[in-house]
Amino acid sequence: MPVVQMEILKGRTLEQKRAMVKEVTEAITRTLTCPPEAVTIIIREMEKDEYATAGVLNADK
Amino acid sequence: MPVVQMEILKGRTLEQKRAMVKEVTEAITRTLTCPPEAVTIIIREMEKDEYATAGVLNADK
Amino acid sequence: MPVVQMEILKGRTLEQKRAMVKEVTEAITRTLTCPPEAVTIIIREMEKDEYATAGVLNADK
Amino acid sequence: MPVVQMEILKGRTLEQKRAMVKEVTEAITRTLTCPPEAVTIIIREMEKDEYATAGVLNADK
Amino acid sequence: MPVVQMEILKGRTLEQKRAMVKEVTEAITRTLTCPPEAVTIIIREMEKDEYATAGVLNADK
Amino acid sequence: MPVVQMEILKGRTLEQKRAMVKEVTEAITRTLTCPPEAVTIIIREMEKDEYATAGVLNADK
Numbered sequence: 001m002p003v004v005q006m007e008i009l010k011g012r013t014l015e016q017k018r019a020m021v022k023e024v025t026e027a028i029t030r031t032l033t034c035p036p037e038a039v040t041i042i043i044r045e046m047e048k049d050e051y052a053t054a055g056v057l058n059a060d061k
Numbered sequence: 062m063p064v065v066q067m068e069i070l071k072g073r074t075l076e077q078k079r080a081m082v083k084e085v086t087e088a089i090t091r092t093l094t095c096p097p098e099a100v101t102i103i104i105r106e107m108e109k110d111e112y113a114t115a116g117v118l119n120a121d122k
Numbered sequence: 123m124p125v126v127q128m129e130i131l132k133g134r135t136l137e138q139k140r141a142m143v144k145e146v147t148e149a150i151t152r153t154l155t156c157p158p159e160a161v162t163i164i165i166r167e168m169e170k171d172e173y174a175t176a177g178v179l180n181a182d183k
Numbered sequence: 184m185p186v187v188q189m190e191i192l193k194g195r196t197l198e199q200k201r202a203m204v205k206e207v208t209e210a211i212t213r214t215l216t217c218p219p220e221a222v223t224i225i226i227r228e229m230e231k232d233e234y235a236t237a238g239v240l241n242a243d244k
Numbered sequence: 245m246p247v248v249q250m251e252i253l254k255g256r257t258l259e260q261k262r263a264m265v266k267e268v269t270e271a272i273t274r275t276l277t278c279p280p281e282a283v284t285i286i287i288r289e290m291e292k293d294e295y296a297t298a299g300v301l302n303a304d305k
Numbered sequence: 306m307p308v309v310q311m312e313i314l315k316g317r318t319l320e321q322k323r324a325m326v327k328e329v330t331e332a333i334t335r336t337l338t339c340p341p342e343a344v345t346i347i348i349r350e351m352e353k354d355e356y357a358t359a360g361v362l363n364a365d366k
Contacts, residue, residue: 006308007306007309008307014120017110017118021116025116026332031325031328043112044105051306055207062129062130069154081150082239083239085238089128097237103234103247105227136364144361164312164355165351166288173287175283177266178266184252187248207275293323294348294349296330298341299330301322
């Protein structure tokens with residue numbers, strides 16, 4: 001049942017995303033005791049001008 | 062007041078999205094008894110490498 | 123594949139939520155041509171002091 | 184700790200986004216008494232066919 | 245049109261939330277040039293065991 | 306920078322959540338090559354009448 005939404009900065013390779021969803025799913029099934037089929041992951045990729053901390057866009061850092 | 066966020070895979074036509082927001086809004090107003098003006102729908106479209114189930118990207122299925 | 127997130131105000135009955143997820147799922151499968159099993163709906167219920175429009179909390183309206 | 188997610192229509196300039204994250208962060212730190220470093224803002228930009236109110240896409244209004 | 249979602253830790257007073265939605269709405273209307281009626285804010289309050297940074301729950305810090 | 310939002314069903318223990326955020330953070334830092342401090346996780350817990358698949362509430366399954 002876990003539905004995971006992840007905001008990451010653009011620029012990761014397909015290989016990195018492939019490894020990430022595999023290992024995050026394993027971490028969830030191991031710790032919450034649910035089958036892998038129950039885990040859904042949505043990835044959203046941000047441009048550097050779509051993310052800010054401390055009031056400053058990542059594009060300006 | 063209902064605010065709806067929908068993640069769907071890319072590739073739907075404008076006509077499909079137009080019909081979908083119309084019918085989803087009707088379903089909500091009918092079952093939750095609120096006026097259509099109260100319903101906001103946000104659609105977010107995912108690439109096949111931005112969605113995974115069971116630890117595998119949709120792009121690899 | 124559609125993952126739907128809905129923010130609604132607290133106070134709907136179980137019967138209303140039951141009817142809503144049924145009819146919203148039907149609206150999506152009909153318009154986006156996907157099987158009902160592909161549709162996931164998450165409902166989040168808000169208190170009146172957790173929702174604002176035009177800069178004013180719903181609790182103050 | 185506040186994590187802010189904002190859906191806005193596409194078309195704002197870098198300068199507008201820069202001013203917006205600065206002023207929204209100040210508004211949050213002032214009213215919730217937390218340091219600016221604690222505030223994260225994620226901006227998601229929508230096309231006109233990804234946003235609907237009252238059952239009608241913004242692209243059709 | 246801006247739809248804002250804010251995750252904050254539980255414990256803020258009604259007065260703080262009231263001031264926050266007012267000032268955040270003003271910051272948005274001023275910088276993105278839209279009317280206050282166009283701004284929707286959803287607040288979601290987290291318990292200390294529902295928020296983690298660096299792999300550690302806030303409840304354990 | 307990754308901001309992770311997880312919807313899970315209510316009922317997990319503090320110990321399970323503690324292990325989960327630790328292992329999910331490790332999986333992300335390992336596969337996306339970012340420091341643990343960059344990873345934020347938000348957990349949202351759902352009641353059984355706040356989650357549906359195939360048009361049926363989890364509470365009715």
